Amino acid sequence: MRRRRPILVPLVVVLAVLAATSCAALDTIQQEAGKVETGVTKATSATASATKTARFVRKTFGDISEEEEYYIGRSVAAMILSRYKVYANDALTRYLNGVCAAVAVYSDRPEIFAGYHVLVLDSAEVNALAAPGGFIFLTRGLLKRCQDEDTLADILAHEIGHVCAKHGLQAIKKSRLVDAFRIIGEKAADRYGPSELAQLTDLFEDALADIAEKLIERGYDRKHEYEADELATVYAARMRYDGGGLIDFLGTMVDSDAGGADRGWFATHPKPEDRIKRVQGKVKVFRREKARTNRFKAALAGLK
Amino acid sequence: MKQPLRPAARAALCAACVVLLLAETVVVNVQTTALRKEPKFYAPALVVLKAGDRLEAIGSQDGWLRVRTAAGAVGWVHDSAVGSRAFALAAVDKSLQTKASADEVALAGKGFDKQVEDSFKARNRTISFVWVDRMLKIKTSSAELERFLREGKLAEFGGGR
Numbered sequence: 231m232r233r234r235r236p237i238l239v240p241l242v243v244v245l246a247v248l249a250a251t252s253c254a255a256l257d258t259i260q261q262e263a264g265k266v267e268t269g270v271t272k273a274t275s276a277t278a279s280a281t282k283t284a285r286f287v288r289k290t291f292g293d294i295s296e297e298e299e300y301y302i303g304r305s306v307a308a309m310i311l312s313r314y315k316v317y318a319n320d321a322l323t324r325y326l327n328g329v330c331a332a333v334a335v336y337s338d339r340p341e342i343f344a345g346y347h348v349l350v351l352d353s354a355e356v357n358a359l360a361a362p363g364g365f366i367f368l369t370r371g372l373l374k375r376c377q378d379e380d381t382l383a384d385i386l387a388h389e390i391g392h393v394c395a396k397h398g399l400q401a402i403k404k405s406r407l408v409d410a411f412r413i414i415g416e417k418a419a420d421r422y423g424p425s426e427l428a429q430l431t432d433l434f435e436d437a438l439a440d441i442a443e444k445l446i447e448r449g450y451d452r453k454h455e456y457e458a459d460e461l462a463t464v465y466a467a468r469m470r471y472d473g474g475g476l477i478d479f480l481g482t483m484v485d486s487d488a489g490g491a492d493r494g495w496f497a498t499h500p501k502p503e504d505r506i507k508r509v510q511g512k513v514k515v516f517r518r519e520k521a522r523t524n525r526f527k528a529a530l531a532g533l534k
Numbered sequence: 535m536k537q538p539l540r541p542a543a544r545a546a547l548c549a550a551c552v553v554l555l556l557a558e559t560v561v562v563n564v565q566t567t568a569l570r571k572e573p574k575f576y577a578p579a580l581v582v583l584k585a586g587d588r589l590e591a592i593g594s595q596d597g598w599l600r601v602r603t604a605a606g607a608v609g610w611v612h613d614s615a616v617g618s619r620a621f622a623l624a625a626v627d628k629s630l631q632t633k634a635s636a637d638e639v640a641l642a643g644k645g646f647d648k649q650v651e652d653s654f655k656a657r658n659r660t661i662s663f664v665w666v667d668r669m670l671k672i673k674t675s676s677a678e679l680e681r682f683l684r685e686g687k688l689a690e691f692g693g694g695r
Contacts, residue, residue, distance in 0.1 A: 296563045296617070297585070298645040305654055307666045316665050323672065328682050331674035335575045336689060341615035343585075344565050347669040365669070379686070414645050422649055431653040434646055438654075470692035522686045 288411040291399040299399060300343035303363020305434070306398065306441050310351075310359055310367055313446065317352035317370050317534075325529035326350065326386075329379065330366060333387050336468040338461070339394045346390060356483065357498070359445055360389035362398035373533055375482045379526035380518045381475030384466050388476065391461030397454040401444035402437045409433055449498030456500070456508055463512045473513030480506045558591040560599065560616035568676070569609035573598035576680035580609045589616065 288294075294302070326348045334346045346364035351357070356375060359367040366389045376382045392398065410433040413426050422430060444450055450458075459476065466473040483502040499505075568579035573595050581603060583589070589611065593600035598610045655663065674682075684691045 295645055297565075297647065300565075301646045301648070301651050304663065304666050305651060305661075307669075308661045308663045311665045312661050327672045328674050328678060331679060332682050332686075332688065335679065339614050340575065341564050341567055341612050343563075344670055345673075347672055349665065349669050365666070410646070427649065427653050430646070430650050431657065434650050434654055435657070437646075469689050471688065516692075519687045522688075525685070 287415070289408060290404065291396055291402060291407065293411070294396075294399055294407075296343040299396075300363040302399070302434075302437060302441070303361045303365050305438050306361035306445065307363075307365035307367075309438060309442050310361065310365075310446065311349075314351040314353055314367070314369075317350040319350065319532065322350060322529050322533065323348070325525070326368070326382075329383055330386050330390070333383055333465055333469065333471075334364075334390055337387070337390045337394050337465050342393065346393070348386070356486075358385060358389055360392040360398070361445065362393065362396065362441065364390075364393050366390070366393075370533065373530060375479060376475075376526075376530075377478060378475065378518055379522040380466075380472040380516075381479050382526060383469070383471045384462055384473060384476035385479060387462035387465040387471075388458045390465065391458035392450065392454065394461060395454070395457055397450050397458070398441050398445060400454070401441045401450075403440055406433050406436050406440070410437070446498075452500045455505065459505055459509045460512060463509055463514065467514035467516075470516045472516045472518050473509075474515055475518075476509060477506055477513060560589050560591050560601065560611075562587040562589065562611070562615060563617035564615045567611060567615040569601070569603060569607060569611060571609060573600075573610040573612075575612070576676045576683070577610070579676065581605075581607050583611065583615075 330346050330348045334340055342364050344363065346366060348366045348368060350373065351367050351369045353369040354371045355369055356371040357367075357369045358372055361367075366386065368385070368389075372385070373382070376385065410430060413430050413433070416426070449455070462476055463473045466476070480502040484506075562583045562585055565585055567583050569581040569583055570577040571580055583603070587603070589599075589601035589603055591599045591601050592608070594613075595610075597613050599613055599616065600608070601611055602608050655661070683689055
């Protein structure tokens, strides 16, 4: 007769794992509870830390919530749109948003608070801008330099890379965030009072100015541009877009004066030849399907 | 003497322990997302989920979580659409669950929000949000996404190298 294994063994194993997991959870909560603000009694045990007055201390851009990123991004987008006119072309805009939505799905942050969106700026300068929260802008001049959908997708993947890596939020000075998080942490009511709202709006405006300075005036740090290029090659490869499109586009920018020396691409991006050198060995080559190039040409046919 | 548990009962007991192990509460942290039939962005949506909805995670696969809603619907959400993974500590310590929830709730509706944006708008009347609101209305449906990928021979519908 087959000997029955007692239930005790698997049960003990499962309970041991459960206990370990629970301990891990307790540790996590204890660690988090350790980050209570000054003035709140520091917890000495996990249960004692279960006080409703405890607040997590938020310090860096990484602690900005999805919803806050969205509200910051909305205002940065509005600031960009106060400098540029929109190129209104429904069919083109729908197509660009289709490419963007598809690339986003294969990025590291497919879902952000209100999704990714693209608009075309009515400018002959060659430029692309990605605000936090997924607000992406491409100029007419940039679109005219794209030969096919693969090139366009690679550029959008670069912009989505900036959003995924939160490069815009990283431009906010840390001291502003610390001050903002302190005011936010002190708020008890559902709505801010006049004084705290005024202080928070000051900090919000300063944070927007930090981002706008990087994004529009000076450009992201070189390391962020290179990082976005690398992310673009990864996202493009996941989708089986030809990563060589990015190199083609950058190639058109070498020795070019599109956009002028003081505005647009050249004011905000590292030298294209440096970027080509860095990504050349990393791009994955795929066949550029005719169906993609055809729909790209159809969508951009009327572009001025 | 007591009879040992039958294999089926043993399996059920172990399964219950494993379910307890995996039970994890996640919170939707994007404005809206879909509970999908399969772990793919172009899979049909079963239910629309909103920011703050709490879900019980019951499995995972390639960046997707299999979840159960409060109403009992079961489907998939992408990992990037949820946050604040407080363990379902009910089985361990009820007070800790209260703590985790209290902190999540405390942070959920706070920070740079609509009230701050409205205050910013009042100070900067020349900055228009008309196009920002307009661009947010552009949506690509699941069906459009699938057609786009399929027709373009992209990703899993992909072409050769």
